[in-house]
Amino acid sequence: MPIHSGIIDNPKADRIRKVSDLSSRKRREEYGRFCIEGPQAVREAIAYRPEIIGDLFVEVRAGGQAQGEQARPLSTVVERLEADSQAYDIYVHHVTSRVMQRISTDSQGIVAVADLAAMRVDAEDVPLAEGATVAAFWQIRDPGNAGTVIRAADAAGCDAVVFVDDCVDVLNPKVVRSSVGSLFHIPVLTMSTREFMQWTKSIHAKVVAADVYGLEGRPAMPLPEYIQQGELDGVQPHAFLFGNEARGLPESILKQVDRSVCIPMYGKAESLNLATSAAILLHTVAMSSHIERI
C-alpha cells in the first residue's frame, strides 16, 4: 500500500478523533476497531497477524526537511516497521506530534488500528493437542496484569488463555501493550464461568485452581507435590484457573474444580501477586512437562 504523502496536522480531524475514541470500550465495539500502541506491540502484530491491521499512524518530524525530502519517522525502529507494513494491505498515515498525542499518549511514534472482530476466537476454533495447557483468569481486572499474564502464558507455551466472567476487555490498549505482542501469538478466549466449566468438561480437561487455601477439608496441594505425583501426564489437557487480584477465587468456583494447588511460600512473605503467581505456576508446569517428555 502506498504511504499517504500528506502529513495530518489537525488533531480535530474526524479520522483522528475516531482513532482517539478507541480508548473507550464502547467505541471499540461501535467502530469494530482497536488500537495497538508502540513499536514492540506493532512489530508482533505485523509479524503474526498482518491481515488484521487496517491503518498505521506514524509520527514524523514536522518541518526541517529540505524541499522534496521525505518526512521521516521518529526512530529507525519505527521506520523499519513502516517499511515492513508495505508488504501488506496496510495504509500508512504520517501525523505530526500533536496529532499523535491526541491518538495516544503512549505511542513511541507508532499506532496501528486493527479489526476487532478478527481477534475474536471461538472455543471450537482452538485446537488442543494431547496434554495441552490452558491458562484461565477469573475476573482479572487490572489491564497491566492482564497483559502480563498473557505474556507469561505465551512464554510458558500455553495453548490458550481464557478470561472468565467479568474481566478487563482483552483489547483495552493497556492490555495490548503490556502483553508485549503475546496477544498476537496465542488465542485469548472470553467466557462466562458456566461456559468455562462446560468447555473444559467437553475437552476432558482437568480444571486446577491456583489458590492459597483451597476448601475446608480439601486444602490446596503444594505445586511440587502435584507435579511429583505425575498428575501432568502429558495426555489429559489441564486448565489452570487463577482468581481475581484482590479476592482470589470464591468458594462456589473452588467447589467446581478438580483440584486446588498452591505455590509454597518459603520465606516470611505471605503471598505473591497474581501476575507473579501465574508466571511461576505456568512456567513450573511447562518446565516439568518438557523435562518429562525428553
Next chain:
Amino acid sequence: MPIHSGIIDNPKADRIRKVSDLSSRKRREEYGRFCIEGPQAVREAIAYRPEIIGDLFVEVRAGGQAQGEQARPLSTVVERLEADSQAYDIYVHHVTSRVMQRISTDSQGIVAVADLAAMRVDAEDVPLAEGATVAAFWQIRDPGNAGTVIRAADAAGCDAVVFVDDCVDVLNPKVVRSSVGSLFHIPVLTMSTREFMQWTKSIHAKVVAADVYGLEGRPAMPLPEYIQQGELDGVQPHAFLFGNEARGLPESILKQVDRSVCIPMYGKAESLNLATSAAILLHTVAMSSHIERI
C-alpha cells in the same frame, strides 16, 4: 508511647516539611530517616522491626467528633496498627487529610518514619547457612521492580538480597511499598561489583548469572538442566545475579561468573521482564531444593 493529643493541621509545619522531604534520597541521607507508606508495609515493619520506627503519622477525620470524643483513624486496619505501635517506643501523631497529602500521596492513612542507619546491613553480619541462596541484582533501576524482586526473593526463602553497583536506593518509598514488607523480613545489602565478587568468593558461593544468552562459546544453560545436573547440592551457597531491566548483564560481568543459566521460552514470547524472570528462577530453585531435601 502516648498518642499526642493534638491534631496537626498545618502542612507547612517544620516537622511535616521534613517528613515530606524524605522522598528525596539526599534528604534521607541528611536526616538519617526514611518513610514507610501504607498499612501493609507499616504492619510488617511493626511486626519485624519495631525498634527502627520513631514516629507514626496517622490521618484522622477532621471535625465531626462530639466534644471530648477521640479523633479516629480512617480505617479499622490503621486503628489496629496505631494500637499495636503502643507496645513500642513509637510516637503517634494525628494529622489532617491535607497534612497527610503533603507527607505522602500514597499513604492510605498511615506513614511511619524510621531510622535509616538501622536498615544498613554489613555482609559480615549476614549469616549464610549451608546451601544458602542469595538473590543479586546488578543496576536495577526501577523502584517498583526493586520492591517486587525483594518480595520474590523473600517468598522463595532466599537468605539475602544484594543490590550491586548503581541501583535504585533501597529505601526509596516506592521500593519500600512495593516490597510489601519483605524489606523488613530479609537482609538487603548494597555493594559495588568488585565487592560482590570478592564477597561471594570469600563465602565460597557459586555465582550464577541469569542471562538469556551467556557468552560466545559458553552459552547459558537452561535452568531445568542446571537443576537436573545436581548443581544445587544443598551445600555450596549460590548467588544468582540478574542484570539491568533494559540491558541485562555486560560481558565484563558474564566473564567473572561461574555459570550462566537461562529460563527456557516455550511459546513465541521472546523474553520475560526482570521481575517475572527473577520470581520464576528463584522459586524454581527453591522448590527443587526443598523437594530434594525431603
